[in-house]
Amino acid sequence: MPAPGIPRPVDPVDRAHLTGLSRPSPPIHRYAPSGHLADLVSRYWIPVWSLREPSTQSTLQYPVCLVVISDSYARLYGVARGRSSVTLEGEGWAVGTMLSPAAGRLVLGRSVAELTDTWTDLTGVDGVPGALVPDVRDTMAADPHDPSAHTASIAVVERWLAEYLPVDEQGLLINRVVAWLRDNPDVTRVEQVAREFGLTERSLQRLVEQRVGLTPKWLVKRRRLHDAVQALKTGTTRLADLAAALGYTDQAHFTHDFRTITGMTPGQYLRDQPTQ
Numbered sequence: 001m002p003a004p005g006i007p008r009p010v011d012p013v014d015r016a017h018l019t020g021l022s023r024p025s026p027p028i029h030r031y032a033p034s035g036h037l038a039d040l041v042s043r044y045w046i047p048v049w050s051l052r053e054p055s056t057q058s059t060l061q062y063p064v065c066l067v068v069i070s071d072s073y074a075r076l077y078g079v080a081r082g083r084s085s086v087t088l089e090g091e092g093w094a095v096g097t098m099l100s101p102a103a104g105r106l107v108l109g110r111s112v113a114e115l116t117d118t119w120t121d122l123t124g125v126d127g128v129p130g131a132l133v134p135d136v137r138d139t140m141a142a143d144p145h146d147p148s149a150h151t152a153s154i155a156v157v158e159r160w161l162a163e164y165l166p167v168d169e170q171g172l173l174i175n176r177v178v179a180w181l182r183d184n185p186d187v188t189r190v191e192q193v194a195r196e197f198g199l200t201e202r203s204l205q206r207l208v209e210q211r212v213g214l215t216p217k218w219l220v221k222r223r224r225l226h227d228a229v230q231a232l233k234t235g236t237t238r239l240a241d242l243a244a245a246l247g248y249t250d251q252a253h254f255t256h257d258f259r260t261i262t263g264m265t266p267g268q269y270l271r272d273q274p275t276q
Contacts, residue, residue, distance in 0.1 A: 013043070015230035018058040018083070018262055020272030025057060026088065029150055034158055039167040039175060040106070042098040044154050048144045050091045058085045060225055060261065063178055063212045065104030065112055067122060067157070070094040071140070074122040074133040076107060078115025079213050082261055093144035095136055095153045101178045102171025105211050106164040116213040132160050173197070174211040181223050188224070188247035190216040221257065228258060232270045239266050
């Protein structure tokens with residue numbers, strides 16, 4: 001383990017990705033959206049892999065829907081309330097779009113609650129142009145490692161997503177709610193969120209259910225687990241202190257929540273992290 005007080009550097013994006021020595025990740029290229037799409041897109045990610053053995057990648061999904069176009073499928077994913085996993089085999093690539101909290105409902109055309117813990121074929125979603133998937137595949141076909149192919153494929157996706165602008169007021173509100181909760185780790189109760197935005201708890205509940213597909217309580221719990229993953233990846237070893245910082249009454253409750261979702265205790269996850 002690194003010396004106390006000297007944290008390992010960790011990309012904040014990786015707070016959702018349950019990687020470790022026993023669960024390495026293939027190369028992932030990440031890109032920011034164009035400025036005019038900031039209300040619709042959080043970021044793009046493009047993994048490219050060539051594997052001798054199958055590799056299962058697990059994440060604690062952010063409270064957003066995902067669009068994933070690969071060489072073999074194209075899907076719109078709802079939010080997974082637990083751990084989500086995908087097994088990569090052989091050679092392949094995917095162009096992933098992490099939407100904003102606002103965007104899932106706009107793309108689907110109705111509440112995303114029906115997509116919680118599941119996905120639908122992207123080509124069957126109303127408003128998705130028939131050329132979208134083949135055009136993305138054409139841009140990636142020659143060399144999926146080439147950054148220019150990534151740029152071209154993202155441009156195809158952005159031309160489609162621009163059709164959903166401007167984002168509606170409720171969409172902008174859920175974007176602000178999720179961003180505020182992410183940036184205020186001391187918030188541990190739904191009533192604090194409702195008060196910050198001048199909403200009743202019932203109004204907040206309806207907003208989150210429509211745009212995320214889950215509950216405000218889930219939002220708070222997921223943010224705490226993301227914070228936990230990031231802290232453990234940096235080499236935090238005082239688990240009781242970490243539990244207290246996350247707002248848990250004791251370490252046992254933290255361990256229970258972490259193990260229930262990830263399948264590992266915080267200590268097991270920490271021991272699987274690389275040292276420096």
